[in-house]
Amino acid sequence: MISSDLLIRLKKKTDGSAALSCQRADGSVTWQRQDGQQGRFFPRHDLTHYAVETVLGHPRGFYGLVAEGWNLVDFGKPWPKGPLPVEALASELIVGFLDRERAAGVEWSASDFNASAETFCAQRGLPSAGVVTDDELRRIRDKRRELFAEWAALPAGAILELRFTQP
Numbered sequence: 001m002i003s004s005d006l007l008i009r010l011k012k013k014t015d016g017s018a019a020l021s022c023q024r025a026d027g028s029v030t031w032q033r034q035d036g037q038q039g040r041f042f043p044r045h046d047l048t049h050y051a052v053e054t055v056l057g058h059p060r061g062f063y064g065l066v067a068e069g070w071n072l073v074d075f076g077k078p079w080p081k082g083p084l085p086v087e088a089l090a091s092e093l094i095v096g097f098l099d100r101e102r103a104a105g106v107e108w109s110a111s112d113f114n115a116s117a118e119t120f121c122a123q124r125g126l127p128s129a130g131v132v133t134d135d136e137l138r139r140i141r142d143k144r145r146e147l148f149a150e151w152a153a154l155p156a157g158a159i160l161e162l163r164f165t166q167p
Contacts, residue, residue, distance in 0.1 A: 005067040006164040008050065010043050014156040018043045022066045030071040045099055050162055051143040052094045056136060057167040061091030064166050090129040093117045100142070107141070127147055131143045 007023040017039035019067075021031035034042040053061040060068075062075070065088060074081045085090060097113050114131045121129055147162075154160050 005166045006063055008046075008063065008162040008164055010046065010151065010160045010162075012043070012151070012154045012156055012158055012160070014037070016040070020046055020072065021065070022072070024069070026065055028069075028071075031068060033071040039042065039111060044102070044148060047147040047151060048095050048098050048102075048144055049091065050164065051140050051147060052091055052098070052165065055140045055143050056091075056132075058087070058091045058093075060087035062088065062095075063164040064088075064156070064167055067166055079143045086127055089121075089126060090117075092110065093129050094132060098140070110137050113137070 005025050009019075009021045009023070011019040011021075013019065017036070018034040020034060020042070021029055022030045024115060049062045052058065058064065058119075065074075065081075065085070070081055078092050092114075096111070097108070097116065099118070101108055110132050116127045119130075121127065150160055
């Protein structure tokens with residue numbers, strides 16, 4: 001039995017692809033291969049989720065839902081578990097914001113993010129996803145940089161392991 005709610009394993013494959021597996025406290029596992037463009041995008045996206053959810057203490061973000069029993073294939077059409085719970089939206093918005101920021105090569109302020117999040121929620125009739133402060137963004141970015149450096153230094157064929165405990 002593992003000592004955390006979720007053991008996350010990101011494998012860097014020799015062909016440039018990746019694989020993500022998550023082992024829950026009950027021993028069950030969900031996993032997904034990440035080939036081609038996905039193999040380059042998703043490891044950093046998944047590490048960003050980890051940084052956001054651990055720094056901000058989001059118990060029902062992506063990894064919290066996986067720990068609760070969602071499988072990786074449940075995150076997308078046809079949404080077999082239903083839409084994301086409202087609690088997961090804040091994590092998803094922040095991660096999406098940071099992915100866009102990374103692609104643009106520009107760091108945005110918390111006020112930029114908060115305005116974008118408010119517009120997103122209002123357009124979809126969703127409750128506010130909350131706000132993030134500049135200090136929280138700094139801590140998330142620091143954690144993400146640390147995780148990205150670990151991933152970059154990982155040799156092909158090796159596995160990066162992270163433990164996620166729901167707050």
